[in-house]
Structures are given as C-alpha cells and as structure tokens.
Amino acid sequence: MTDNAQTPPHYDCIQLRHDQGVTIVNFVDERIADPGRIEQLGQELLTLSNGQRPQVVIDFSRVRFVSSLAINKLLVLEKRIRQRGGQLRLAELEPEVQEVFGITRLNDVFQIHEARQDAVAGLQSPQP
Amino acid sequence: MTDAPWELDVIIPSESEYGFQIIRQVxxxxxxxxxxxxxxxxxxxALEEALIxxxxxxxxxxxxKTVHVNIVLTHDEFRGSVTDQGSGFDPEAVPDPTCENNVCRDCGRGIALMREFMDEVRFVGCGNRVEMSRQRRQ
Incomplete structure (x- = not known):
C-alpha cells in the first residue's frame, strides 16, 4: 500500500482546528515560560506558516503567563506568515498578558482582538 | 507586628527547572x-526574566556555573537579586525594545519588562548581578 500523503505534524504544545480557511490555535500550557518547552513551541508554531497565505488566529484564553522568550517565537511566526502573504491575529488575552504586549509595544505589531470570533471573522472577510 | 520577612538565599545550577522551583516558592x-x-x-x-x-x-x-538568588519578601515589599557567573553586560548598550526600529528584535524585551513591573531595577558589578524591588500597591 502506498501513501503519498505527508504525515501530519505531531503537536505537544498547541492544539489546532480549522474554520473556513482559518487555522485556530490554542496553547496547551497555562504558563508559557520553560525555555525548552518554548523551543518546541517555536518549532510547532512555524509549521503554521507553511503553505500559501496562511490565515492563523492564536487563542490565548488558556494562557495565564507568557515570557519574553515566548513572545520572540510569536514574532518569528508573525514575520514568516507575513512573508507568505498570510495574516496572524491574536485573541482572548488575559489583562496581564495583554499588558505585556502593551509595555513592549507589540500591540503595534500584532493584531489583537478581544474575542476569538472577531479575529476569525476578520480573516474570513475578503482582504482589500 | 508579625510581619517577619520571608527570605530565600540559594545557589542553583544553570538549569531553568531550578529557576522555576524558586519562582514557585516565591x-x-x-x-x-x-x-x-x-x-x-x-x-x-520580572523574576523569571532575571533568572532566564x-x-x-x-x-x-x-x-x-551557578546562579545566586536572594529574595526577601514582606507583606509590603519584594526585594530580589540574581547573580550569575558570566562576563556581564552593559545595560545601557541594550537596544530599547519599544523604539520603532527595535520592536521586532529579540533583545532587551526581558529587561524592559523587569523595569516595568519593578519599582527599581539595578545592574551592578559588571552587569552580572541584577537587584530589583517593588512595593506593594494594592
């Protein structure tokens, strides 16, 4: 028996689902802090930038803590997705996590939505 | 007055898991x-950024190489120091990550977060020791 289909990547740090062309990502961990785990997370996130014009929403609703190392991985992902003509949006950030993005002015880099549905709908709408 | 300080003074190996144990205690x-x-x-x-x-x-x-961590905690104040055995650095030479040209670079963000969440952050010696403190606000 032959199988030309690629084996789908295995994810430990994130969970994925798809909604009308948008990939929705949830983190497994509440605390995104361990450097080794963040390296793995970075590798898993990069698989989301494969393909043409990837449309990705990252749902932070489970996340209670995020370190600067993790933010660096998000920046790498954002750049890769943008280079491929896609878009990345973040949603459902706890106030403390949102504050981290504000302090570091990364809310100028990332499109951040309060509600995941709004982030997803924004990517499903025709882009200008 | 029963507000005796809680103090932690430890030397840990250069492994993040030991740092996380300290964070959990604090x-x-x-x-x-x-x-x-x-x-x-x-x-x-702030403590995690200092430890990392x-x-x-x-x-x-x-x-x-090891890391020396000292924490003193009371009802009203947090004080901590983290000292490594590296060659140090010049904090003034670290780019401001909030400047437009640096926002996407991956340096200086941890220091900026420490400064934001602490009342005082000082790098002493050759820069291999950081001291920080914060008064209770709420």
Missing part, C-alpha cells in the same frame, strides 16, 4: 501574603 509566598494577582504576575515575570537572563545569557547554560 509566588506561593506572595499568595499566602495575599498579594494581588496582577502584582504576583508582575513579580513572577542569568542562566541562558549570563552563564550560557554551562553546567559548571
């Missing part, structure tokens, strides 16, 4: 002293 103490969740978050973040800087950047995760 955040447990903060919670037991009824510090608010946002304040615990801020201290957690020491382990990863200062000691470059070398197993023969």
């Amino acid at each position: 955040t447990d103490q903060l919670a037991s002293l009824a510090w608010s969740e946002p304040e615990v978050f801020g201290i957690h973040l 800087n020491a382990i990863k950047h200062g000691n470059e995760c070398q197993s023969n």
